[in-house]
Amino acid sequence: MNWQAVVEKTVTGLGYELVGCERSAGGLLRVFIDKPWVAEPDLSAPVNVEDCERVTRQLQYVLEVEACDYERLEVSTPGLDRPLNHAGDYARFCGFEIEVTLREAFLGRKKYKGVLGAQPSAEGEAAAAPEAGAASAWRLTFNDGKQDQALDFQLDEVRSAKLVPVIDFKRGAADKAAAKNKDKAAKSSKVSKKKSNAKSRQDQELPAKAANDKVDGGLEQ
Structure with a gap:
């Protein structure tokens, strides 16, 4: 296996999600x-x-066994601007403010920032957040300076997406913000719909280099 496959198998095997490496x-x-x-x-x-720390210890052992070359290892959270890499991430953060970069420009721009939501049904009924991995059609509600608008998009039209950092140390603040954003998305008054451009889309003894490795718990999202 290459080093990416080794990292992914090790992280998921411990019960965690690999956001990136x-x-x-x-x-x-x-x-x-x-x-x-x-x-x-x-x-x-x-x-x-x-x-x-748990992931670091296991990775140090497995990378040594698999003879994967590296000098120093850092394991941390993805941070407040966590990337959204797959459909499950979009379901997880439905109702949160995100920044999306499209593969092709729409209305003269590629970057949009707004509240993520699921596209409503064909009858116009608001859609509830789908189960993880169950949908590829989403809606971004944003304000153009005059009124709320909405951008409908497919995941295969997105080059990259990430959360907009929200720093609030009050317990439960993120959940309250997400609930407020969902209400805002449901009341969007005008839609600029974007048509899809594409449909497809063993804890063991640590090696010597462990002294240089770093563990970063990061900030709570």
Whole structure:
């Protein structure tokens, strides 16, 4: 297996979600992890330092066994501007403010920032957030300076997407903000609909280099 496959198999095998991984020219290997999505808010919990330490120890062992070349390892959360990489991420963060970059410009621009929601049904009824991985059609509600508008898009039209950072240290603030944004999205008064351009789219003894590795618990999202 190549190093990406080794990292993904190890992280998912421990029960975490691999959000991303990258390796620099200097041999630094960065791994970003998250807890799997749980629909019930009371059962969800952010990644903490202990989670990062657990993944770090296991990766150090497996990378050594698989002879994957690296100089230093960093395991952390994806941060407040977490990327949305697949359909499950869109379902997970439905109701949150995100920034989307389209593959092709629409109305003269590629970047849009607004509240993520599911597209309503053909009869105009508001759609509830779908189950993870169950939908590829989404709606971004934003304000053009005059009124709320909405951009409908397919996932295969998106080049990249990420959460807009929200810093609020009050417990439950993120959930309240998401609920407020969902209400706002449902009341969108004008739609600029974008047609789809494409339909397809063992804890073991640590190796010597462990002393240089880094664990970062990150900030709670």
